[in-house]
Amino acid sequence: MKNKIVTFVIVIMSYILEWKKVVASEVKPIGEGLKFSFPNTWKGRTLAEKLRQRKGFENCIIILTDDHGTALKLERAMPIVLMSLPDPNQVVKGVLNMTGKNKSETVELGRQIISDCTGNIHVTVVSGLLTLATTSVDDYEDAHGPAVSEYYRAMITALEPILHLFNTFVQNPANRAHAISTLQSGGFHVVGPGGRHLAVFGVRNSVVAGEFLLTGDVDQDDKVGIHDWWYSLDNITWTRLRPTKKNHTKKGGFTRGTLVYFRHELIIDDDDNPYGLSDPISRTAL
Numbered sequence: 001m002k003n004k005i006v007t008f009v010i011v012i013m014s015y016i017l018e019w020k021k022v023v024a025s026e027v028k029p030i031g032e033g034l035k036f037s038f039p040n041t042w043k044g045r046t047l048a049e050k051l052r053q054r055k056g057f058e059n060c061i062i063i064l065t066d067d068h069g070t071a072l073k074l075e076r077a078m079p080i081v082l083m084s085l086p087d088p089n090q091v092v093k094g095v096l097n098m099t100g101k102n103k104s105e106t107v108e109l110g111r112q113i114i115s116d117c118t119g120n121i122h123v124t125v126v127s128g129l130l131t132l133a134t135t136s137v138d139d140y141e142d143a144h145g146p147a148v149s150e151y152y153r154a155m156i157t158a159l160e161p162i163l164h165l166f167n168t169f170v171q172n173p174a175n176r177a178h179a180i181s182t183l184q185s186g187g188f189h190v191v192g193p194g195g196r197h198l199a200v201f202g203v204r205n206s207v208v209a210g211e212f213l214l215t216g217d218v219d220q221d222d223k224v225g226i227h228d229w230w231y232s233l234d235n236i237t238w239t240r241l242r243p244t245k246k247n248h249t250k251k252g253g254f255t256r257g258t259l260v261y262f263r264h265e266l267i268i269d270d271d272d273n274p275y276g277l278s279d280p281i282s283r284t285a286l
Contacts, residue, residue, distance in 0.1 A: 092190050095163070096159055096163060098110065113162070116204060120185060123165050129161055130162075137155055140154070167183075169182065200217055202215045204283070209285075219275075226267045230277075247266075261281070
């Protein structure tokens with residue numbers, strides 16, 4: 001009888017040990033294999049980071065999604081860029097090209113966006129959004145020390161609704177033909193399917209009195225070239241500006257009310273350069 005009891009106990013203990021092994025082999029962190037999606041905005045990235053820091057969710061898959069499927073996938077804390085497949089329905093979109101690395105340049109760009117979006121001929125931006133954005137840029141400019149990063153994020157948050165209005169407008173099929181120039185008119189940086197940077201020749205008034213901001217064409221095959229710029233006060237005699245490697249420059253010093261003409265030429269290393277001198281664009285100095 002005693003041997004039977006010992007045998008029974010051994011069998012039961014064996015079952016218990018094997019059961020613990022099975023359970024242990026199936027136990028894994030809560031977030032393992034789970035996928036969470038957040039919009040690729042400052043708020044979305046903040047929420048994603050908070051989730052990543054929660055105990056048990058260190059190994060979950062976090063995807064920051066942009067419009068039209070482009071995403072940044074963070075799996076086990078390793079960033080991997082995932083590009084969406086070409087989609088004939090994709091359109092270009094605007095982004096806030098503001099890194100905050102240079103405070104004065106970031107402030108200037110923020111004020112320029114507000115100026116470009118005030119009374120914009122393509123997209124109507126309500127005064128409340130513009131006022132909020134102006135206040136946020138002022139606060140960022142006045143911030144010092146650790147507060148700078150906090151007010152930088154607040155400024156981006158205030159500008160994002162304005163950017164959303166422009167991106168929504170150009171996604172309308174009826175407005176896609178002029179999407180690039182529309183986004184540029186708001187002072188936004190333009191990107192296309194797959195992240196390629198696009199641009200068309202354009203001129204707009206700067207927030208600085210008597211100054212113009214010029215944007216030049218970019219080669220669609222990403223060939224690097226030289227941008228040649230010209231201006232004229234009568235559309236007859238032309239003065240050449242300093243050529244640039246980047247597709248943007250500025251020209252100031254004009255008296256308010258002066259009508260100024262501009263032309264642009266992209267010169268690339270090609271036997272048959274496809275880009276000739278552009279037609280003139282005229283703007284009145286403010």
